[in-house]
Amino acid sequence: MRIGEMCELYDRPCIGCGECERCDLDPEKICDNCGKCLDVKDFVSIKIDKIYASDEEFERDKPRKK
Ligand code: SF4
Numbered sequence: 001m002r003i004g005e006m007c008e009l010y011d012r013p014c015i016g017c018g019e020c021e022r023c024d025l026d027p028e029k030i031c032d033n034c035g036k037c038l039d040v041k042d043f044v045s046i047k048i049d050k051i052y053a054s055d056e057e058f059e060r061d062k063p064r065k066k
């Protein structure tokens with residue numbers, strides 16, 4: 001709600017309708033920032049075996065060519 005300012009959704013001054021505060025998934029609900037509408041399917045995870053603290057440490061552990 002932006003009374004006294006421009007509307008977040010439409011090209012008009014805010015009339016206090018409250019539409020911008022409604023949940024994107026459930027129009028009966030006021031958004032409580034639960035995060036359920038955020039699409040997290042693009043995230044992936046990776047497993048990190050070790051973090052080297054210095055170049056020297058990395059060089060020491062680096063697999064040697066045979
Ligand atoms: S959607 Fe309604 S309450 Fe929200 S900024 Fe626009 S006019 Fe105001």
Ligand code: SF4
Binds near residue numbers: 038
């Ligand atoms: S954060 Fe939650 S309540 Fe807000 S719009 Fe997204 S799903 Fe709805």
